[in-house]
Amino acid sequence: MKTSLNFEQIDRFKEDLDKCTKCGFCMSYCPVYQEEHVESSVARGKIMLIRALLDGTLEATDEMAEQLNRCTLCMTCAENCPAGTQVPAVITAARADKVRLKGLSFPYNIVYRWLLPRRRLFGGVVRLASWFQGIFLPKTEGTIRHLSLFLSALGKGRHIPQIAPKFLRQSVPEINKPPAGVEVKYTVGYFTGCMTDFVFPELGKKIINFLTRNSVEVVVPRGQGCCGAPVFLGAGDFATGRRMADTNVKAFKELDYIITDCATCASAMKDYVKFLADNDDRKREYTEFAGKIKDITEFLVDVLQLPPSAYRVAGEFKGKTVTWHEPCHLGRYLGVKEQPRKILKSIPDIHFVEMPDADRCCGMAGTFSIYFYDLSKKIADKKAASIDSTGADIVVTDCPGCQIQLIDSTTRHGMPQKVMHIMELFE
Amino acid sequence: MFNAKHVDQLRRIVGKDNVLATQEELLAYSYDATNMWQHLPDVVVLPTNANQISDILKLANESRIPVTPRGGGTNVSGGSIPIKGGIVLCTTRMNRIIEINRTNLNATVEPGVILQDLQEALAKEGLFFPPDPQSAQGCTMGGVVAENSGGPSCLKYGVAKQYVLGLEVVLADGRIVKLGGLTPKNRTGYELAMLFTGSEGTLGVISKITLRLLPSQKSSQTIVAVISDVAVAGETVTEIIASGVLPSKVEFVDNWTFEKFRGLLPDEILDKSQVILLIQVDGLPETVEAEAQQVVDICQSRAGEVKVAQNQAEADRYWQARTAHFSDISSRTHTIVNEDVSVPRDKIADFIKLGQESAKKYDVPISFAGHVGDGNFHPVVLTDSRNKEHYNRSLKCVEEIIEIALSLGGVLSGEHGIGLEKQRFLKKAMDPAAIEIMKAIKDVLDPNHILNPGKIWEETSD
Structure with a gap:
């Protein structure tokens, strides 16, 4: 008989585990349940599995891990739970305890423990991967997140963008000052994330230009690394996640704002304190770090308070109809719902149209899409149908992970919509 | 009884992906929304059509394997817990809305359609299926019929049975039977569709449902009254109904769940009150306005605070607070x-x-x-x-x-049904002869007692 001493992370979220009353309302919201229609997919089922793990009825088997991984952590269940159960936190903690007890399986152990925390080496491997990508994969517009995604995609034929010929950090200086004559009102750190760095460097350059033009000095600290989301949230490897968190905290120590263009990175970094703070020092440092993080749209609307005229739409997008996909990490995790819509609605040069269920998960969810690509595709199909129903020319979002997924699904369906980051709309 | 080779036989019937047999998967079908019972099934089967249900039941009937039919598993009676093990027959993958017919004012659906999904689809057509159990977000139509569900709106509109026109049911021996029809009037023989409505899965497995619908109401108004005393609240309700207004809903929550209403209603009134009444009137806009006023007038003389929701968003917040009651408690x-x-x-x-x-x-x-x-x-x-x-x-x-x-x-x-939860009270609540009739019907339709065994009446009296 096991004691709950074996489950130190789950114990931290015991209150949430106990809150669930098994009412089953989550069935109406869970994107995974809505594809599979089996109880172990939905929040209530997962809560019951974790309770069984704790009371010793079930063991931390591979099947248990499979069930716990079968969740996009989209948070829709938690948002709608009448008892207020924070199921994603419980699942993340359970993943962590499973990893601590049983370890990670190949190849994730190599990728997460060894490669992702080593930024330069990771860049080199991604580069190597890009050569193989050219040989084996269909090329599409745009460009790969983690090596693991690449490995998975290689076998399954995902339509993914290409690795950029030159990474962002190789293309821009560490300190980017506003052009001559523009005064510096703010100095911010830019957390570029793996995706913008390796896949969408042009987006990064656009954001730097946009900010500098609007009186913001942009620092791209060289010491920054991966946010750690796939490692501690996806795979439950908290020890490695902590190393990555410490790296990023150190890299941005001197800066007052940390700007991100990836909702997943932002929310993962804000969650360092929730999952990774194992002592008072880390708790303090992670809390302070979290307070500085702003999503780019949140920074533009709430801090800079830019007028509509500051958003100069690039010539090729003028007159286009644009719709918005709200990333789970942006809306439900960071609570940034209105800011991007405010920007889109205020621009006279485009026509904004809200898609049905704009905040519904696209099914990417990082590691989830590696483990369960077919399921991830089915969830994405519903998003594709929503996009299609708007008749928009362009779908914009604020998370390169969602962007990859939307590119994949619109391409698979032969849809004409261009998928972009919201900041790519601008000059 | 159940053995391992049955799993293979079931896989041949429904396909590999529709049979669940790992310990983890089985655990997820060992409970419902009650918290007093839990029991593992031996296997879970997710059929996708009536013929598969028929083959599953034939196999179970020949081998005397208990079969617990189940949809969303949101019931609060223990009704879908596989208390005898065996097969959980889960209909959640039969979730097509086959037809919504605006002229006939009916819809035909498979049993696994989630009630809320149906309500949303109907709303788009200007139609409405009144039963609204609080579990609408998870419960499935098979369960709505098999449990004869109710909910707040049943005050004015009646419960599920008032909307069942026709059923396709698979009997314990595998026969697929069509009962009732598509028309609101049907005086052909016994009301057999009603026999299965509210049968709690003990007489057959519902595989298709035709429902009577109503046109959506044009307008509604929500009134909230905060009342200091429980007895006064009771009298208020009695007076509203006696005054000739029939609201679509009159709901009652006591101060255990006032927290959900904080921020919506004044704290100083909530602090000294025992009851919140939530009242909804619906119909044509002019009728609604007059009836709402009538309700407000009656409440005003008794309540510390009476509020009329100014818009749908405000009304929704009151009703969400009400829906959260069960989970909250x-x-x-x-x-x-x-x-x-x-x-x-x-x-x-x-x-x-x-x-x-x-x-x-x-x-x-x-x-x-x-x-x-x-x-x-x-x-x-x-x-x-x-x-x-x-x-x-x-x-x-x-x-x-x-x-x-x-x-x-x-x-x-x-509205919850007997299941496991209330069977110890059944003898007190029902004429003994009526219980005998129920058992006789059970013997005719399911002579081997494979369907949802252990439910409704206590074992000892079997």
């Missing part, structure tokens, strides 16, 4: 004993008063909420099954409350 304690009695409307105030006295006598916390407009109450005793002494007192209190309801001319279950 459940999350306050380890175990709740949730009852479902229904009393005649003119006995509401007496019932609550006697119920509170009983809770005082047994020294257990009790919360009253429910569809007070039709006399259907959910008294909830908060206890902890690990504390035997407290738990036993709670059970005694509940037993007394049921007796109070019965003595006032009420019934044991208004």
Whole structure:
């Protein structure tokens, strides 16, 4: 008989585990349940599995891990739970305890423990991967997140963008000052994330230009690394996640704002304190770090308070109809719902149209899409149908992970919509 | 009885992906929304059509394997717990809305359609299926019919049985039978579709449902009244109904769940009140306005605060607070004993008063909420099954409350059904001859007692 001493992370979220009353309302919201229609997919089922793990009825088997991984952590269940159960936190903690007890399986152990925390080496491997990508994969517009995604995609034929010929950090200086004559009102750190760095460097350059033009000095600290989301949230490897968190905290120590263009990175970094703070020092440092993080749209609307005229739409997008996909990490995790819509609605040069269920998960969810690509595709199909129903020319979002997924699904369906980051709309 | 080779046979019937047999998967089908029982099935099968259900039942019937039909598993009676093991036959993958017909005012659906999904699809067509159990977000149509579900709107519109026109049912021996039809009037033979409506999965498996629909109401208005005293709340309801207004909903929550209303209603009034009544009137805009005023006038003389929701968003917030009641109460304690009695409307105030006295006598916390407009109450005793002494007192209190309801001319279950939860009270609540008739019907339709065994009546009286 096991004691709950074996489950130190789950114990931290015991209150949430106990809150669930098994009412089953989550069935109406869970994107995974809505594809599979089996109880172990939905929040209530997962809560019951974790309770069984704790009371010793079930063991931390591979099947248990499979069930716990079968969740996009989209948070829709938690948002709608009448008892207020924070199921994603419980699942993340359970993943962590499973990893601590049983370890990670190949190849994730190599990728997460060894490669992702080593930024330069990771860049080199991604580069190597890009050569193989050219040989084996269909090329599409745009460009790969983690090596693991690449490995998975290689076998399954995902339509993914290409690795950029030159990474962002190789293309821009560490300190980017506003052009001559523009005064510096703010100095911010830019957390570029793996995706913008390796896949969408042009987006990064656009954001730097946009900010500098609007009186913001942009620092791209060289010491920054991966946010750690796939490692501690996806795979439950908290020890490695902590190393990555410490790296990023150190890299941005001197800066007052940390700007991100990836909702997943932002929310993962804000969650360092929730999952990774194992002592008072880390708790303090992670809390302070979290307070500085702003999503780019949140920074533009709430801090800079830019007028509509500051958003100069690039010539090729003028007159286009644009719709918005709200990333789970942006809306439900960071609570940034209105800011991007405010920007889109205020621009006279485009026509904004809200898609049905704009905040519904696209099914990417990082590691989830590696483990369960077919399921991830089915969830994405519903998003594709929503996009299609708007008749928009362009779908914009604020998370390169969602962007990859939307590119994949619109391409698979032969849809004409261009998928972009919201900041790519601008000059 | 069940053995491993049955798993292979079931896989041949429904395909590999539609059979679940790992320990983890089975655990996820061992419970429902009650918290007193849990039992593992031996296997879970997810058929995708009636022929597959037929083959599953033939196999089970030949091998005498218990079969527990299940949809969303949101019931609060223990009805979908596989208390005898065997097969859980889960219909959640039969989730097509086959047809919505605006001219015939009917819809034909498979049993696994989630009620809320149906309601949303109907709303787009300007139509409406009134039963609205609080579990609408997870419960499936097969369960809505098999449990004869209710909900707040049943005050004006009636329960599920009033909307069942036709059923396709698979019997225990595998026969697929069509009952009723597509028309609102149908006087052909016995009302056999009604036999399966409310049968709690003990007589057959529902594989297709044709429902009668109503056109959506053009307008509605929500009124909230905060009342200091339980008995006064009861009288208020009685007076509203007697005044000739028939609201679509009159709901009652006591101060156990006031937290959900904080920020919506003034704290100083909530702090000194015992009851919130939520009332909805619906119909044509001009009727709604007049009826809402009538309700407000009646409430005003008795309530500390009366508020009319200014828009749909505000109304939705009140109704969400009401919907959260069950979860809210459940999350306050380890175990709740949730009852479902229904009393005649003119006995509401007496019932609550006697119920509170009983809770005082047994020294257990009790919360009253429910569809007070039709006399259907959910008294909830908060206890902890690990504390035997407290738990036993709670059970005694509940037993007394049921007796109070019965003595006032009420019934044991208004809308949850008997399942496991209420079978110990069945003999008190039903004519013995009626129980014999039920058993005789069971023997005709399911002679080997494979369908949802262990439910409705106690084993010993079998």
